[in-house]
Amino acid sequence: MTNISRLEETLASLPIRYPGPGGAAAVVKDGEVLARHAWGFANAEAAIPFKPSTLFRMCSITKQFTCAVLLEALRDPTVLDTAVAAKLPNLEERAPGILHLAHNQSGLRDYWAVAMLHGSPVEGHFGDREAGRVIRGTRSLQFAPGSAYSYVNQNFRLLSDILQDHTGRSFADLLRQHVFEPFDMEHAFLAADTRSMPDGTTGYEGSESSGFRAAENNVLWTGDAGLGASLDDMIAWEKAIDRDRHNPDGLYNRLSAPVAFSNGSPARYGFGLARTTPFGLVATGHGGALRGWRSNRIHIASERLSVIVLFNHMSNTLNAVHDLVAATLDLPIEVPPHPGKVDSRLPGLYFERETGLALQVDASEGSMRLRYAYGAEYLDTVSPTHAGTDGTRIALDGDRLTVTRPLENRVTTLVKREKTIGKLDIAGEYLCGELDAALHIVNAGGTLYATFSGMLGAGRMEQLQPLSDDLWQLPCLRALDHAPPGQWTLAFTRGDQGDIRGVSVGCWLARNLFYERAHP
Secondary structure, rough: OOHHHHHHHHHHHHHHHOOEEEEEEEEEEOEEEEEEEEEEEEEEEOOOOOOOOOOEEOOOOOOOOHHHHHHHHHHHHHHHHHHHHHHHOOOOOOOHHHHHHHHHOOOOOOHHHHHHHOOOOOOOOOOOOHHHHHHOOOOOOOOOOOOOOOOOOHHHHHHHHHHHHHHHOOHHHHHHHHHHOOOOOOEEEEEOOOOOOOOOOOOOOEEEEOOEOOOOOOOOOOOOOOOEEEEOOOOOOOHHHHHHHOOOOHHHHHHHHOEOOOOOOOOOEOOEEEEHHHHHHOOEEEEEEEEEEEEEEEEEHHOOEEEEEOOOOOOOOOHHHHHHHHHHHHHOOOOOOOOOOOOEEEEOEHHHHHHHEEEEEEEEEEEEEEOOOOOOEEEEEEEEEEEEEEOOOOEEEEEEEEEHHHHHHHHEEEEEOOOOOOOOOHEEEEEEOOOEEEEEEEEEOOOEEEEEEEEEEEEEOOOOOEOOOOOOOOEEOOOOOOOOOEEEEEEEEEEOOOOOEEEEEEEEOEEEEEEEEEEE
16 A cells, blocks of 8 residues: 655655755556656756756666667577677687676676776776777686676677667667657657767766766767666656556566576576565666766566656665655665674685685674675674675685675685785786786885776876785776776785786676786
8 A cells, every 4th residue: 555645755855865966756656657756957057957858867777778679679689699709709718698698697897897907087988989999809708608697788788789780770770669669758869978968967976065066978878878768758668567567478578587597596687677675575677877877767566666766966766766665665664683793703804716806894783894896785694603685695614704696696705814014016017918908006105006007098096905915905986987896806926936927907897807917
C-alpha cells in the first residue's frame, strides 16, 4: 500500500538532503505516475529552470538501451562474435563474444582507466580517434571471457560501433528506430558530445561547502554513455515496461532475463542492467555519472514500481532512489546490525597476487571499511573474524584473508603484509610494452612522486604513498571520466641482487600491467 504523504514528504526533502543546482525525480507505480517533480536550475548562470522536459545526460543508463538495440536489431546477436575479434586486432588471447560485452564479462580493461596510463589530461579531449587507439592496442585480458565480471565502458562502445558497421546505419538512427519511437521517448537522442546540451542544461561539480562550478567535459560517448533524455522520456520508458510486463518476448523482459557465467553461476549483471535486492526485493536498474551529472533508475517488477532520479550535480542518486522506494512502499528504513567485536588481527594491509592489488581493512565500532576495488566499501561485522554485505564477504584465517565477491564470480585469498615506509630506490623510468607507455617516478627532496605518460600526453605528478616493502599506492584524485578509476597499486619486483627489475601496475578496472625498468 502506497503511503502518499510519506512519498510527498520524501520527494520534497530531496533538494535539501541532496543539495545542488537542480534535479528531477519520478515514481511510476502500477503503470501510473505517482510523482513527477523537478526543481532548481538546469543552468544556474542563465537561470534556466529544471523541468520534467529538460534534457539530461543519462550517462551509463545508456548501456541498457544499447543492449535493447542489439536484441531488437538481431535475432541472434552472436553472429557478431567475429566482429568483436576484428575490433581487437592485437589481442593475443581468445577474443570475447558479443554477449560477453553485453554482460560485462569480456575480460577487457576499462578504457577510461587505461587512458590515464596513457597520460590523458583530466579534462583532455577523448573522441573517436583516441578511443580507437586505446581499444586497438589491447593485447591481453584480465580474465577469460565469461568467467568473471568487471565493469568496462568500452564493452558498450564496441557494441554500438559493431552495430553501426553491421547495419550500415548510425547508432543514433538505430536508437531512434528501435527504442525512442516505439517507446514514445519524444525528446531522447544520442548526446555523444559531452561539451554541451542543446537546451543549455549544464552539469556542476563541487558542493555546498566548496561552491558549485560548471563541469568541463571533452569526452565523446556512444553506446557506453551517450543517451540524452528528459525525465518525461524516462517516465515513458518505465510505463512501457509495465504495459509489456506479461509478454515474455517484451523487450525489457528479455533485457532482464537471467544471465549466468561460463561455470553456470548466476550473474548479477546482464544486458546493461544490474540485478540487485534493495529491501529484499528483486530489482533491475542502473546508475550513470559524468563530471557534473548523476542519474539512477530502478525497476522492481514484483511491485510494478519504477523510480528515476536525475541530478545535474554530483550527489548520490542511488540513495535518493532508495529513499523514494522505501517511501512509496512504506518500508522501514534499514537499520545496520548491532556492531560486533572485531578480532584485532583482521584490520590491516593485504596483497592479492592474482590481480596485483592491495586491499586495506580498517575497523571502527564494529564496521569494516574495505578499500580494494572501486571506492571504499563498508561491511557489517558478523563475527570477530568475518564481515560482509551482499556484495563482499571477508574471512580471516591466520594471516590469510578470503574475499568472496558474488557479483564478480570470484573467491580469492590474500596475504597480510606489514606496513612499512618503503625504499626510495624505486625512483626511475619504467616502460610498459603492452601499452607503449611509461611510468616516471621522481625523488623530489626525499619524497617520491610519479606520473604516467603515453600517446594521450603526460599526467600530473602525484605523491606516492608507501604501503609495504616494494608495495606503493599512486593516487588518482581526478580522471578523464566522471571519477577516478581507483588508486593505482604499484608492486615492484627485484632481482637476486636486490635491484629493481620492474613494477606491476593496476587498479580494479585495469589490472596487472607490467612495466620494466629502463636502465640508462
